[in-house]
Amino acid sequence: MTSALSTRRSTPPTGTGHVIAVDAMGGDHAPREIVRGAVRAVRTHGLHLVLVGRTAELTGLLAEEGAAGEIPVVHADDTLAMHEGALASWRRPRSSVAVACKLIRQGDAAALVSAGSTGGVVATSTVRLRTQPGVLRPALAVLFPTLPTPTVLLDAGANADAKPEMLVQFAHLGAAYAQTAHGVAEPRVGILTIGSEPGKGNKLARRAAELLTAAADTSPRLDFRGNIEGHDLLAGLVDVVVTDGFTGNVALKSVEGAVRFALEEVRTALTSSPVARAGALLQRRQLRGLRERVDSETYGGAVLLGLNGTVVIAHGASHAQGIERACLLAHELVTGRIIDQVRRRVATTTRAPAWLRLSPNEE
Amino acid sequence: MTSALSTRRSTPPTGTGHVIAVDAMGGDHAPREIVRGAVRAVRTHGLHLVLVGRTAELTGLLAEEGAAGEIPVVHADDTLAMHEGALASWRRPRSSVAVACKLIRQGDAAALVSAGSTGGVVATSTVRLRTQPGVLRPALAVLFPTLPTPTVLLDAGANADAKPEMLVQFAHLGAAYAQTAHGVAEPRVGILTIGSEPGKGNKLARRAAELLTAAADTSPRLDFRGNIEGHDLLAGLVDVVVTDGFTGNVALKSVEGAVRFALEEVRTALTSSPVARAGALLQRRQLRGLRERVDSETYGGAVLLGLNGTVVIAHGASHAQGIERACLLAHELVTGRIIDQVRRRVATTTRAPAWLRLSPNEE
Numbered sequence: 021m022t023s024a025l026s027t028r029r030s031t032p033p034t035g036t037g038h039v040i041a042v043d044a045m046g047g048d049h050a051p052r053e054i055v056r057g058a059v060r061a062v063r064t065h066g067l068h069l070v071l072v073g074r075t076a077e078l079t080g081l082l083a084e085e086g087a088a089g090e091i092p093v094v095h096a097d098d099t100l101a102m103h104e105g106a107l108a109s110w111r112r113p114r115s116s117v118a119v120a121c122k123l124i125r126q127g128d129a130a131a132l133v134s135a136g137s138t139g140g141v142v143a144t145s146t147v148r149l150r151t152q153p154g155v156l157r158p159a160l161a162v163l164f165p166t167l168p169t170p171t172v173l174l175d176a177g178a179n180a181d182a183k184p185e186m187l188v189q190f191a192h193l194g195a196a197y198a199q200t201a202h203g204v205a206e207p208r209v210g211i212l213t214i215g216s217e218p219g220k221g222n223k224l225a226r227r228a229a230e231l232l233t234a235a236a237d238t239s240p241r242l243d244f245r246g247n248i249e250g251h252d253l254l255a256g257l258v259d260v261v262v263t264d265g266f267t268g269n270v271a272l273k274s275v276e277g278a279v280r281f282a283l284e285e286v287r288t289a290l291t292s293s294p295v296a297r298a299g300a301l302l303q304r305r306q307l308r309g310l311r312e313r314v315d316s317e318t319y320g321g322a323v324l325l326g327l328n329g330t331v332v333i334a335h336g337a338s339h340a341q342g343i344e345r346a347c348l349l350a351h352e353l354v355t356g357r358i359i360d361q362v363r364r365r366v367a368t369t370t371r372a373p374a375w376l377r378l379s380p381n382e383e
Numbered sequence: 384m385t386s387a388l389s390t391r392r393s394t395p396p397t398g399t400g401h402v403i404a405v406d407a408m409g410g411d412h413a414p415r416e417i418v419r420g421a422v423r424a425v426r427t428h429g430l431h432l433v434l435v436g437r438t439a440e441l442t443g444l445l446a447e448e449g450a451a452g453e454i455p456v457v458h459a460d461d462t463l464a465m466h467e468g469a470l471a472s473w474r475r476p477r478s479s480v481a482v483a484c485k486l487i488r489q490g491d492a493a494a495l496v497s498a499g500s501t502g503g504v505v506a507t508s509t510v511r512l513r514t515q516p517g518v519l520r521p522a523l524a525v526l527f528p529t530l531p532t533p534t535v536l537l538d539a540g541a542n543a544d545a546k547p548e549m550l551v552q553f554a555h556l557g558a559a560y561a562q563t564a565h566g567v568a569e570p571r572v573g574i575l576t577i578g579s580e581p582g583k584g585n586k587l588a589r590r591a592a593e594l595l596t597a598a599a600d601t602s603p604r605l606d607f608r609g610n611i612e613g614h615d616l617l618a619g620l621v622d623v624v625v626t627d628g629f630t631g632n633v634a635l636k637s638v639e640g641a642v643r644f645a646l647e648e649v650r651t652a653l654t655s656s657p658v659a660r661a662g663a664l665l666q667r668r669q670l671r672g673l674r675e676r677v678d679s680e681t682y683g684g685a686v687l688l689g690l691n692g693t694v695v696i697a698h699g700a701s702h703a704q705g706i707e708r709a710c711l712l713a714h715e716l717v718t719g720r721i722i723d724q725v726r727r728r729v730a731t732t733t734r735a736p737a738w739l740r741l742s743p744n745e746e
Contacts, residue, residue, distance in 0.1 A: 177577055213629075222628075250636025253637055254640055270576075270612075271633050274638050277618070277638070278617060279641050279645045280614070282646055286645075286649050289666070299662035303659045
């Protein structure tokens with residue numbers, strides 16, 4: 021393990037020098053597709069990666085890809101099983117995710133990319149990287165493929181039960197993400213609720229909307245645009261949508277399921293008669309392009325924001341391309357200094373009540 | 384008004400004799416499309432309707448449709464505005480919805496069909512029809528177009544903040560709906576949550592899942608199948624999905640928005656090149672059929688369950704066909720005696736704690 025790290029150190033990265041630790045053992049197609057994606061990320065984009073996992077297996081796979089020695093490997097005995105719950109997984113100190121977090125804590129890496137189970141990666145990295153000073157809870161941010169820039173939805177599942185004050189922080193975390201990754205100078209923020217008029221929603225959403233309205237006038241400014249309904253998630257009305265992790269996860273998966281359902285129905289409709297099938301032949305390229313766009317952008321990866329380190333969670337079913345994309349996203353967030361952006365926003369935000377502060381590293 | 388009712392009484396309905404009161408003034412295309420839909424429901428299906436609204440206007444429209452005197456009209460001065468909130472609307476005692484509820488209370492009608500604003504119709508009918516004995520809260524049930532039978536989702540928005548005990552009742556309300564409208568002998572029930580393993584979700588969903596598991600062994604039996612995630616809503620894994628009104632509304636609208644988005648993207652993709660356009664011409668019929676199926680079945684109408692009267696809320700944008708369909712649904716529920724089904728299920732259900740009982744008509 022040490023020797024692998026030394027390898028990396030002996031060839032100092034050109035450019036930014038930010039190293040991304042890639043969990044090679046997490047995901048349905050790990051480790052082969054993870055290694056392939058890492059090689060593509062290095063060769064195509066010049067990223068600086070470390071693969072974390074079982075050394076023997078990974079060096080073998082690198083050799084098979086004709087990339088022996090191109091990416092340093094850090095050994096980890098253990099892996100998080102895809103089905104493992106959060107509690108079980110964060111108790112494994114030698115899992116590839118835990119070892120990757122250790123690299124970040126030591127300053128040997130700036131980001132973690134994993135296609136492992138979301139629950140396991142969230143739990144492990146939250147415990148091992150800890151929240152940034154002042155951050156109440158980390159939030160899982162996902163993207164919807166709106167134009168011209170994607171819409172950030174958070175929390176997509178890290179906190180099933182949230183407090184109104186957390187949603188205000190999520191707004192700042194999401195705004196930092198939209199600024200860093202999508203270049204949106206002043207991100208517009210909405211709250212996911214039911215009904216378009218102010219005062220609509222459940223208790224949590226109503227109180228959070230009040231706090232967000234108040235926060236709009238404080239520094240750092242928040243461009244709060246009010247209520248967003250479920251059918252607006254893909255309409256691009258705002259850049260950031262905040263909600264609790266339960267509602268966010270249900271909304272995300274409802275959108276995913278509905279898009280998949282609709283495309284499947286289209287496929288059936290377009291092949292239901294000889295004439296329609298002839299039409300479908302003429303359109304093969306367009307339909308494939310659409311499916312890829314909706315798939316990759318909606319489900320490409322989630323970012324866990326608010327920790328002392330950048331964490332990108334690729335879809336569990338990721339192949340090489342998904343891993344490559346997740347590495348690129350991690351790289352963008354690191355070079356855009358998202359951690360600093362969050363620190364600046366949260367440090368100047370009105371402090372939450374003491375009883376709400378969860379993390380032991382509150383300063 | 385009295386004369387109109389007498390007209391109906393002087394020509395006693397053949398068949399079941401269940402009369403449906405149609406709010407002729409609610410909806411984006413009221414009253415013309417409502418009247419048209421009512422005429423179709425009467426002529427095509429032999430339903431027994433009463434139109435409620437401004438008499439002069441409605442008799443004129445009936446004459447224009449060549450249906451003068453075919454449907455009795457009951458006068459109502461007032462209407463609920465589409466944008467009106469729940470509070471404002473239920474204070475209008477002479478609105479067409481309030482008058483329709485009065486007909487139900489008097490025994491002159493068994494059901495109400497309205498395309499008015501959901502909030503207004505829910506609030507008005509809840510106050511005026513009241514909940515059935517033992518029912519904690521009415522729940523809004525919507526359908527997803529799964530095969531072979533639709534999936535019932537409830538609550539879709541009547542109760543933004545719900546208690547776990549309510550979700551157990553929603554399961555019984557939904558099961559009664561699936562039995563009555565879809566002929567499902569033993570409806571399978573799931574709870575909308577995040578994660579597939581037991582114990583996943585927020586506090587409300589976790590506690591409700593415990594209660595549902597316990598309820599599965601009591602009478603009337605509930606075939607509780609555990610957790611349902613957002614992406615399963617259109618998969619037909621269960622017949623009834625229960626959730627609180629906030630989550631249910633977000634999920635419903637997320638699905639609606641995503642299906643609309645996907646079909647729009649398909650349309651764009653299929654017309655993005657001359658070759659693809661040629662293909663699209665060959666498929667016009669199939670695509671139109673698909674759009675209608677997804678639109679009509681998903682968004683056709685919601686049913687407010689648990690009141691002393693059947694309430695069907697058609698989509699605000701309904702044209703004649705949507706109203707006709709809503710009338711048919713109301714007719715099915717009335718002839719299937721859904722009120723009795725709910726009474727039987729709720730009466731034998733373990734009673735909820737006294738502090739949870741909201742309605743003054745608790746017996």
